[in-house]
Amino acid sequence: MATFKFELVSPESILFSGEVVSVIVPSVEGEMTILAGHVPIVAALKPGIVLAQTGPGNGKEFFVGGGIVEVNQTALTVLAEQARFLEDVDNDVLDAEILTAETRLAAAPTEDEQRRLRELLIQLQEFKGVLQQRKAA
Amino acid sequence: MPSLKDLRNRIASVKATQKITKAMQMVAAAKLRRAQGAAEAARPYAERMETVLASLAAGVAGDGAPRLIGGTGSDKVHLLVVCTAERGLCGAFNSSIARLARDKALALKAEGKTVKIICVGKKGYDILRRQFDQDIIELVDLRGFKQVGFVNAETIAQNVLARFEAGEFDVATLFFSKFRSVISQIPTAQRIIPAEIPAGTKTTDAVYEYEPDEGEILDVLLPRNLTVQVLRALLENAASEQGARMSAMDSATRNAGEMIKKQTQLYNRSRQAMITKELIEIISGAEAL
Numbered sequence: 001m002a003t004f005k006f007e008l009v010s011p012e013s014i015l016f017s018g019e020v021v022s023v024i025v026p027s028v029e030g031e032m033t034i035l036a037g038h039v040p041i042v043a044a045l046k047p048g049i050v051l052a053q054t055g056p057g058n059g060k061e062f063f064v065g066g067g068i069v070e071v072n073q074t075a076l077t078v079l080a081e082q083a084r085f086l087e088d089v090d091n092d093v094l095d096a097e098i099l100t101a102e103t104r105l106a107a108a109p110t111e112d113e114q115r116r117l118r119e120l121l122i123q124l125q126e127f128k129g130v131l132q133q134r135k136a137a
Numbered sequence: 138m139p140s141l142k143d144l145r146n147r148i149a150s151v152k153a154t155q156k157i158t159k160a161m162q163m164v165a166a167a168k169l170r171r172a173q174g175a176a177e178a179a180r181p182y183a184e185r186m187e188t189v190l191a192s193l194a195a196g197v198a199g200d201g202a203p204r205l206i207g208g209t210g211s212d213k214v215h216l217l218v219v220c221t222a223e224r225g226l227c228g229a230f231n232s233s234i235a236r237l238a239r240d241k242a243l244a245l246k247a248e249g250k251t252v253k254i255i256c257v258g259k260k261g262y263d264i265l266r267r268q269f270d271q272d273i274i275e276l277v278d279l280r281g282f283k284q285v286g287f288v289n290a291e292t293i294a295q296n297v298l299a300r301f302e303a304g305e306f307d308v309a310t311l312f313f314s315k316f317r318s319v320i321s322q323i324p325t326a327q328r329i330i331p332a333e334i335p336a337g338t339k340t341t342d343a344v345y346e347y348e349p350d351e352g353e354i355l356d357v358l359l360p361r362n363l364t365v366q367v368l369r370a371l372l373e374n375a376a377s378e379q380g381a382r383m384s385a386m387d388s389a390t391r392n393a394g395e396m397i398k399k400q401t402q403l404y405n406r407s408r409q410a411m412i413t414k415e416l417i418e419i420i421s422g423a424e425a426l
Contacts, residue, residue, distance in 0.1 A: 009185050011287065011365065013178045029348055042193065043348035044357060068358060070189045072345075077185050110281070116288045 002036035005075040006052055008062055010083040015062060016052060023076055024051040025069050034076055041071045047126040049086060049134065050078060061086035063130065065123050082123050091131065098124045141411070144404040148397055155393035161226065162386035169319070169379035171284070176316055176369075176376040183369040186362055190332060193345070193355065203352075205359040208331035209307045214251045216306040217242060218297065218329075220313040220370050221261030222378040223280045228385035230314060230322065230378055235264040237324045238312045242269060253306055257293060257371075285375055290368035297367075298360055301330055313370035314377035320384050322377035329366050332359065 003019040023034045026048025050062045065082030101124060105117040139147070194206045219238045221231045238261070242252045254269055256262035257277040265273060277293055279285060297309060309330035315323045327333060347354055 007185070009182045011179055011182045011368065014181050027348055039346055040344065041346040041348060042189070042354055044354055068189065068354070070192075072192070077189065079182065079185055079189065112288050112292070116286070 004036040006078075007075065008050065008052075008064075008078045008080060008083060010080045015083050015085065016060060018054065020052045020054050020076075021056075022053045023078075024049075025078065026050070026064070027069065034071055037073075038071050038076075040073065041069075043069050045069055045078070045080070047123075048130055050080075050083075063089070063127050065126060089127070089131075091128070094124060094128050094131065098128070138407070141404065141408060144400060144407065148400045148404065151393050151396050151400065155390055155397065158386045158389040158393060162383055162390060165227075165379045165383040165386060169376065169383055172372070172376040172379050173316065175284070176372040179369050179372050183365050186358075186365050190358065190362055193351075193358070194332065203355050203359060205301075205330060205363070206332050206355075209304075212250065212307050214253065214306040214308075215245050216253045216255065216297070216300070216309040216330075218255045218257065218293070218309060218311045218367075219261045219265065220311070220374050221256070221258035221264075222374070223259050223278075224378075225260055226385065227378055227382035230381035231258075231260040232264060233322075233324045234312055234314055235261050237326060239265065239268060241310065241312075241326060242272070255293075255297070258374075279371075285368075285371040287364075287368060290371055291364050293371075294360070294364040294367045297330070298363060306330075311366065311370050313374045314381075316373045316376040316380060319380040322381055327366065327370070329363055332362060 003021055006016065006018065006020040006023055007014065008016040021035070025032050025034065025043070026046055027043040028046045029043075031048075032043065045064060045067045047065045048063075050064050051059055052062070053059045062080075063082075063084050063086055064078065064080035067078060067080035067083075070077045070079070098121065101117055101121045105114060105121065108114045108117055217238055219234065221234050225231065238254070242254070245252050252269070252272050254265060254273045255275045255277065256265060256273060258279060259276070262273065262276050275296070277296075279289060282289060300306060301309070308328065311327045311329050313325055313327075315325045317323055
């Protein structure tokens with residue numbers, strides 16, 4: 001099967017880089033599946049799940065908190081504002097993280113710190129929402 | 138000829154200094170590892186962002202281009218964002234960035250352009266203040282932050298953006314030090330407004346589709362790119378600073394070691410000379426009896 005290069009990059013790290021068969025991305029206008037030889041496209045992403053198919057029955061799932069996807073003839077690049085492996089998290093982990101963020105927000109001394117934590121909290125809640133939607137589906 | 142006591146004091150004080158520089162070197166080494174990791178992790182994102190932007194920008198070049206890519210159409214007023222450290226004792230790190238900024242500012246002034254400066258970090262401000270006191274419009278203080286992060290970059294980028302919207306300047310350049318290795322940091326000037334399209338990126342002849350439309354994506358992407366470039370500058374700077382401090386403190390420790398060696402030798406020589414002298418005095422006294 002035809003493969004192409006897929007890269008998922010967040011400001012903190014490169015989460016994935018390699019050959020894939022297909023990638024499903026949550027664009028703002030609905031989910032898109034991208035196969036090799038897709039028309040060059042640039043699309044904005046909403047918070048959701050990126051599914052990269054590396055082979056038959058072999059996939060990797062990532063959560064992205066919004067960003068941009070760029071497809072050209074040879075490669076697909078997702079620039080995510082926030083990204084992590086889906087397998088690293090479940091509802092309990094998320095709940096725990098939200099709780100820590102909330103306690104730290106309550107104790108945050110500076111305005112900048114508060115703003116940062118508030119943003120983190122929104123991210124986590126979005127992530128949780130996405131996860132629950134997925135479970136329901 | 139210094140007395141023995143003087144020599145002893147001198148050795149003790151150099152030893153104390155050596156201990157301090159040694160400790161600073163080790164602290165810098167530990168901090169460097171973290172800063173270097175952060176800087177290197179941030180690199181791919183900034184680079185990909187640049188390439189995406191470059192291919193986008195190639196498509197929209199012309200009259201209808203957003204001002205963050207196309208510029209304001211003039212280049213009368215230049216903004217220099219000079220990122221340096223908050224602390225000294227790190228070799229030529231601060232002064233080499235400041236020198237690059239100063240040369241640029243002087244060159245621009247010679248061309249009859251107006252220069253405005255935002256200093257990020259106190260040390261650069263201290264150096265540039267002497268020459269460009271009226272041109273410095275702001276000093277961003279990062280002393281309260283243990284590790285610079287996205288929030289800092291965002292604050293700075295938004296500040297710059299607000300000034301741009303208000304028409305305060307036409308071209309913005311970012312000055313920082315690129316981290317190459319512990320012994321090599323390269324002071325760099327990077328134009329951020331209008332966005333610099335790296336030469337050599339082959340513009341793909343493919344026409345992109347946009348979803349939603351082009352303008353909307355660029356509206357999000359351009360300010361974001363600014364933040365990312367500032368963040369990269371701050372992280373590279375943090376790593377460079379620690380690297381520079383580490384090598385500066387390393388050579389300081391070595392120099393102190395050499396000094397101690399020399400002084401100890403001198404001390405031992407004069408001590409022996411003294412003993413010999415006293416022996417001679419005793420012997421010649423005994424012979425005289």
